Amino acid sequence: xxxxxxxxxxxxxxxxxxxxxxxxxxxxxxxxxxxxxxxxxxxxxxxxxxxxxxxxxxxxxxxxxxxxxxxxxxxxxxxxxxxxxxxxxxxxxxxxxxxxxxxxxxxxxxxxxxxxxxxxxxxxxxxxxxxxxxxxxxxxxxxxxxxxxxxxxxxxxxxxxxxxxxxxxxxxxxxxxxxxxxxxxxxxxxxxxxxxxxxxxxxxxxxxxxxxxxxxxxxxxxxxxxxxxxxxxxxxxxxxxxxxxxxxxxxxxxxxxxxxxxxxxxxxxxxxxxxxxxxxxxxxxxxxxxxxxxxxxxxxxxxxxxxxxxxxxxxxxxxxxxxxxxxxxxxxxxxxxxxxxxxxxx
Amino acid sequence: xxxxxxxxxxxxxxxxxxxxxxxxxxxxxxxxxxxxxxxxxxxxxxxxxxxxxxxxxxxxxxxxxxxxxxxxxxxxxxxxxxxxxxxxxxxxxxxxxxxxxxxxxxxxxxxxxxxxxxxxxxxxxxxxxxxxxxxxxxxxxxxxxxxxxxxxxxxxxxxxxxxxxxxxxxxxxxxxxxxxxxxxxxxxxxxxxxxxxxxxxxxxxxxxxxxxxxxxxxxxxxxxxxxxxxxxxxxxxxxxxxxxxxxxxxxxxxxxxxxxxxxxxxxxxxxxxxxxxxxxxxxxxxxxxxxxxxxxxxxxxxxxxxxxxxxxxxxxxxxxxxxxxxxxxxxxxxxxxxxxxxxxxx
DNA sequence: ACTTGACGTGCAACCGGTTGCACGAAATAG
DNA sequence: CTATTTCGTGCAACCGGTTGCACGTCAAGT
Numbered sequence: 123x124x125x126x127x128x129x130x131x132x133x134x135x136x137x138x139x140x141x142x143x144x145x146x147x148x149x150x151x152x153x154x155x156x157x158x159x160x161x162x163x164x165x166x167x168x169x170x171x172x173x174x175x176x177x178x179x180x181x182x183x184x185x186x187x188x189x190x191x192x193x194x195x196x197x198x199x200x201x202x203x204x205x206x207x208x209x210x211x212x213x214x215x216x217x218x219x220x221x222x223x224x225x226x227x228x229x230x231x232x233x234x235x236x237x238x239x240x241x242x243x244x245x246x247x248x249x250x251x252x253x254x255x256x257x258x259x260x261x262x263x264x265x266x267x268x269x270x271x272x273x274x275x276x277x278x279x280x281x282x283x284x285x286x287x288x289x290x291x292x293x294x295x296x297x298x299x300x301x302x303x304x305x306x307x308x309x310x311x312x313x314x315x316x317x318x319x320x321x322x323x324x325x326x327x328x329x330x331x332x333x334x335x336x337x338x339x340x341x342x343x344x345x346x347x348x349x350x351x352x353x354x355x356x357x358x359x360x361x362x363x364x365x366x367x368x369x370x371x372x373x374x375x376x377x378x379x380x381x382x383x384x385x386x387x388x389x390x391x392x393x394x395x396x397x398x399x400x401x402x403x404x405x406x407x408x409x410x411x412x413x414x415x416x417x418x419x420x421x422x423x424x425x426x427x428x429x430x431x432x433x434x435x436x437x438x439x440x441x442x443x444x445x446x447x448x449x450x451x452x453x454x455x456x457x458x459x460x461x462x463x464x465x466x467x468x
Numbered sequence: 469x470x471x472x473x474x475x476x477x478x479x480x481x482x483x484x485x486x487x488x489x490x491x492x493x494x495x496x497x498x499x500x501x502x503x504x505x506x507x508x509x510x511x512x513x514x515x516x517x518x519x520x521x522x523x524x525x526x527x528x529x530x531x532x533x534x535x536x537x538x539x540x541x542x543x544x545x546x547x548x549x550x551x552x553x554x555x556x557x558x559x560x561x562x563x564x565x566x567x568x569x570x571x572x573x574x575x576x577x578x579x580x581x582x583x584x585x586x587x588x589x590x591x592x593x594x595x596x597x598x599x600x601x602x603x604x605x606x607x608x609x610x611x612x613x614x615x616x617x618x619x620x621x622x623x624x625x626x627x628x629x630x631x632x633x634x635x636x637x638x639x640x641x642x643x644x645x646x647x648x649x650x651x652x653x654x655x656x657x658x659x660x661x662x663x664x665x666x667x668x669x670x671x672x673x674x675x676x677x678x679x680x681x682x683x684x685x686x687x688x689x690x691x692x693x694x695x696x697x698x699x700x701x702x703x704x705x706x707x708x709x710x711x712x713x714x715x716x717x718x719x720x721x722x723x724x725x726x727x728x729x730x731x732x733x734x735x736x737x738x739x740x741x742x743x744x745x746x747x748x749x750x751x752x753x754x755x756x757x758x759x760x761x762x763x764x765x766x767x768x769x770x771x772x773x774x775x776x777x778x779x780x781x782x783x784x785x786x787x788x789x790x791x792x793x794x795x796x797x798x799x800x801x802x803x804x805x806x807x808x809x810x811x812x813x814x
Numbered sequence: 815a816c817t818t819g820a821c822g823t824g825c826a827a828c829c830g831g832t833t834g835c836a837c838g839a840a841a842t843a844g
Numbered sequence: 845c846t847a848t849t850t851c852g853t854g855c856a857a858c859c860g861g862t863t864g865c866a867c868g869t870c871a872a873g874t
Contacts, residue, residue, distance in 0.1 A: 131588075131589070131612060133859090133860060133861085134860065134861060135860080135861095143823075143824085144823070144824050144825080145824090145860085145861075145862090146823075146824060146825080146826095146862080146863080147822085147823060147824075148861095149860095149861065149862060149863085150822095150823085150862090150863090153862080153863095157821085157822075157823095158821095158822065158823080159821085159822060159823090162822080162823085176585055176588065176589060177589070177860090177861075178530075178589045178859090178860050178861065179586070179589040179590040180526055180529050180530050180535065180589060180590050180859090180860080180861090181530055181829090181859070181860035181861035181862090182860080182861055182862075183526050183590075183829090183861090184526050184527055184530050184828095184829050184830065184831085184859090184860080184861075184862095185828070185829045185860080185861055185862045185863085186829085186861085186862065186863095187829080189526065191569075191590075194570075198555075199551050199554050199555040199558065200551045200552050200554075200555045201551075202548065202551075204551070205545050205546045205547075205548075205550070205551050206546050208545050208546075208570070209544070209545040209546045209572055212545065212570065212571075212572045213572070213574075216572075219586070221569055221571075221586055221587060221590070222569065222570060223537075223567055223568065223569055223570070224540075224554070224558065224568060224569070224570035225558075225567075226555060226558045226559070226562075228559075239522055240525070240565070240567055241567060242477075242522060243477070243522060243523070243524045243525040243526055243830095244525040244526050244529075244537075244567070244590075266477060345745060345746075345747050369747075372747050373747075375749065376746075376747070376749055376751075379749050399691060400691070400722075401691050401715075401718050401719075401722070402748070402749075403721065403722055403725050403748075403749060405722075479829095479830060479831085480830065480831060481830080481831095489853075489854085490853070490854050490855080491830085491831075491832090491854090492832080492833080492853075492854060492855080492856095493852085493853060493854075494831095495830095495831065495832060495833085496832090496833090496852095496853085499832080499833095503851085503852075503853095504851095504852065504853080505851085505852060505853090508852080508853085523830090523831075524829090524830050524831065526829090526830080526831090527829070527830035527831035527832090527859090528830080528831055528832075529831090529859090530829090530830080530831075530832095530858095530859050530860065530861085531830080531831055531832045531833085531858070531859045532831085532832065532833095532859085533859080589860095
């Protein structure tokens with residue numbers, strides 16, 4: 123018999139019996155081998171191997187309080203912003219032999235509360251990404267377990283923030299250089315911290331260039347709503363649009379194309395988050411997001427806390443920059459040709 | 469004091485003391501309330517609520533063997549194919565109050581083995597998606613814990629398979645109807661079960677229509693490799709390409725556009741997996757994937773097993789269909805204009 | 815040669831629940 | 845009115861590890 127062929131998992135007691143020692147000794151053979159006789163450790167390890175023994179994570183967690191698990195809660199797994207973040211967090215956790223629970227709040231604070239309750243007794247730390255919870259709830263949960271936040275700014279909780287401000291400012295500078303005098307911001311959900319930040323950055327940067335700014339707010343950031351707001355965009359005098367995210371921007375591009383409006387010749391578009399890479403055509407000018415770095419940093423922060431380094435009021439800010447591709451150009455000269463449908467190339 | 473304001477989690481013993489009963493009674497108040505006096509249950513529940521008591525998942529798991537957790541292991545979280553699947557699996561698990569561990573094998577069988585070892589003692593079931601493990605390893609792990617597979621066909625293990633065959637066949641029929649006589653398949657990784665399936669389906673369907681088939685194999689399915697293989701595609705006489713997945717197809721579209729070749733007027737492209745929605749321009753004709761259904765079904769299968777319904781050799785096949793959008797058209801008439809760069813519209 | 819200490823290992827309690835069994839009281843049967 | 849269930853609850857063992865403390869042995873210290 124080899125490698126637990128029986129199917130059942132072996133326990134520490136099995137190993138102890140087979141090795142002719144006590145449970146404690148087996149336990150120590152794995153956790154503090156230096157305190158045991160070298161040949162004892164060897165024998166135990168070999169026997170354990172033969173038996174296919176794997177220490178029971180649950181039992182260990184119960185007695186030590188160290189689960190080796192952490193919970194990662196995001197608002198929507200399927201939103202392309204998150205997967206790279208999740209992947210990076212995963213990888214970082216893996217380096218410290220941590221397992222990660224994934225929770226999907228579906229943008230619903232109550233669901234988020236429920237998930238936390240379900241996780242809280244079996245993880246050492248919580249990592250909340252773009253949490254929709256109230257600040258009070260966050261603080262409450264933070265008292266139960268070590269916690270870190272990503273893209274949510276609550277004083278006293280260690281957090282890492284992706285700062286779109288720098289990137290958005292660059293975008294406005296870029297548009298100003300090209301000669302745009304009137305732009306429009308297509309905003310995301312009002313509850314989003316990132317949305318507030320982007321809108322504000324855009325407005326203040328535009329003010330420096332004496333640009334006019336319109337704002338249109340779709341219900342939810344998506345391809346469809348981007349496409350849907352195109353008429354509203356065209357109703358304004360803007361010559362360029364900055365969208366809350368790339369999905370929205372892509373929708374806008376499609377909407378424009380459907381009306382025969384050529385991008386960037388007749389209208390410029392800038393996205394945010396760079397989730398599409400250069401995959402659109404024309405390839406989208408956008409603001410980088412660094413979500414993978416955020417994921418990595420979030421986990422690192424959390425793990426540091428668990429190791430006693432009280433991170434206290436850490437506030438890690440990752441700045442962003444503009445990625446210039448092919449959806450921005452100088453505005454069409456007035457009179458050269460109008461933007462209205464019908465005048466476009468067939 | 470309310471709601472565990474102290475910060476520490478309360479234990480069952482605390483509740484028992486506060487309610488003047490024994491631990492067992494508190495336990496039963498939650499697990500089998502019908503066996504207790506109604507007012508006793510009420511009192512305990514109320515007190516538990518006041519204290520902010522949450523049953524310890526870990527302790528419960530240790531004594532019952534029921535963790536209420538399951539592990540979901542995918543080959544690459546960041547591949548757009550997976551997030552919808554993960555999301556659906558998540559949701560389905562949530563309905564049965566299950567927590568899900570997410571594992572990322574990064575296409576590496578050893579990493580997958582490692583993850584399973586780490587998970588196995590704290591989950592009730594394993595769900596492997598597009599596993600890169602050998603059949604032997606899969607069978608081995610399946611003996612330790614209930615297991616289900618997605619897009620991996622191992623006899624004896626319950627599995628759900630997304631069958632691209634039907635969709636690919638429809639794609640070929642569609643191209644044949646349009647008048648294409650020569651197509652090219654841009655394949656994915658050779659280790660991929662889906663790739664083998666698609667290539668074979670394509671070849672046999674093409675044979676029925678007397679179509680010529682070329683095959684080009686990129687190293688990894690991605691936007692970049694799609695873009696890179698365009699010269700190779702153009703070197704063949706094919707008038708249409710079927711790509712292993714949408715990312716590759718999108719890369720091809722870009723590569724074509726860069727050479728001034730108009731899609732679908734001068735060349736037709738079909739993707740697979742429908743991960744981009746209608747988000748490209750022109751919107752991509754592709755084969756549906758139903759990955760969300762697969763995720764849901766996988767979890768359901770697993771949960772059924774846990775409830776004693778021995779699923780035995782279940783083999784659930786989800787067929788697919790062609791989604792016709794705007795990247796396919798009749799091939800350019802020979803002589804009307806050539807496909808070569810330079811002749812394209814400015 | 816006798817004490818002292820280091821070293822290697824075992825005992826048993828503990829982590830926080832669950833559960834088979836037993837026990838006393840109340841309800842029903844005879 | 846006693847005999848037998850039924851009902852509600854407590855006791856204590858158990859799940860599979862970890863860990864403080866104690867014990868025995870052997871080598872070094874004096």
